[in-house]
Amino acid sequence: MNRRILQLALPSIVSNITVPLLGLVDVAIVGHFGAAAYIGAIAVGGMLFNILYWLFGFLRMGTSGMTSQALGRRDLAEVTRVLLRSLGVGVGIALLLVLLQYPIQQIAFALLDTSAEVETLATLYFRICIWGAPAVLGLYGFSGWFIGMQNSRFPMYIALVQNVVNIGASLLFVFGFDMRVAGVAAGTLIAQYAGLLMAFGLWMAFYRRHSVRVCWHELLDRVAMGRFFGVNRDIFFRTLCLVAVTTFFTSTGARQGDVVLAVNTLLMQLFTLFSYIMDGFAYAGEALAGRYIGARNQVGLRRMIRALFGWGIGLATLFTLLYGGGGKTFLSFLTDDAAVVQEAGVYFYWVLAIPFAGFAAFLWDGILIGATATRLMLYSMLLASAVFFSVYYLGMAALGNHALWMAFLLYLFLRGLVQGVLWKQWRNKEWGRL
Secondary structure (H helix, E strand, O other): OHHHHHHHHHHHHHHHHHHHHHHHHHHHHHOOOOOHHHHHHHHHHHHHHHHHHHOOOHHHHHHHHHHHHHHHOOOHHHHHHHHHHHHHHHHHHHHHHHHOHHHHHHHHHHHOOOOHHHHHHHHHHHHHHHHHHHHHHHHHHHHHHHHHOOOOHHHHHHHHHHHHHHHHHHHHHHHHOOOHHHHHHHHHHHHHHHHHHHHHHHHHHHOHHHOOOOOHHHHOOHHHHHHHHHHHHHHHHHHHHHHHHHHHHHHHHHHOOHHHHHHHHHHHHHHHHHHHHHHHHHHHHHHHHHHHHHOOOHHHHHHHHHHHHHHHHHHHHHHHHHHHHHHHHHHHHHOOOHHHHHHHHHHHHHHHHHHHHHHHHHHHHHHHHHOOOHHHHHHHHHHHHHHHHHHHHHHHHHHOHHHHHHHHHHHHHHHHHHHHHHHHHHHHHHHHHO
């Protein structure tokens, strides 16, 4: 069981770590243009697409759970149908984004307070990269499907190739053709379509022979489509809450001054690093929980959950020790601003609590996605988000930025706790059907 978990988790961790490299490469390239506006434009444009695509992450998560369950039932026809539904919905959403790009751009920049030069450059970046929406959302469908098929290696290979293509294409366009921001955007666009083509190629080479011919009436079956959209609707609204909390955390730190904003941003890097690792194990939970539930294997499901939480506790302990022993040194590598490093020490003990407060939330997310019990994820997120905002507003006058960190840790802890309680209720209710 541990070997199965690691075979799925480790490639997913590598994939997660490579994701921010796409944006990092773009920033590194424009950072040599000699003007801060170029960096600002890439940062703003990248943030817009991160939020935009984050909202449609259900295409990956929902596809993973439904695919793994169909695989567990050995229903190859449904396995094929899930992929086609996900790709169809993804392309449909992407085409809407392309058609509505002008109002999206207008609303986005109306909400952002940027200089005229940054807005002009960021608009150019946006208008080029928006044409990558079909590739990005299509790749979400393929990635979720591969994970549901118990194969997290292919998403890792695709992510690595995307980074190589992005670096090569961006350098060629920027320094070979002097395209600057347009060149960086074009490099990103080409990398996105390279990833989609590679995903299709891998499917053709390794899975086409297992696919089953699907009729349109089967693909558009009302009950199946209702389940597909129901699962994805819950994940979508859950993601909205996640975006709201994350955005509020950043904007609230900004209102407390540049030093506090810098401190919160640096400390959140430690949370982000931990989340990349835990997400890998969450993906393993998605694939295995769905497969065991589809196969009605109660014993395997119990063993998997126990083993998964064993890894979670071990990793939480490891990261707590690492952050306690070397976290402040790590922060000093990120900045040489003595005032920021000193101020970070005031809030550092909150970071030490992150691993044990948050590991269960990540693991239960994966298990519930695999079980397609996404309504439970939504309920837990709604409650945790309500507590987050309540605790902050009740404590901000007396505690300031400490109230923000306290609220964030409670939000993480409650997500895991509530999902664990709701899982037991769901399991007792649904166990007879497994």
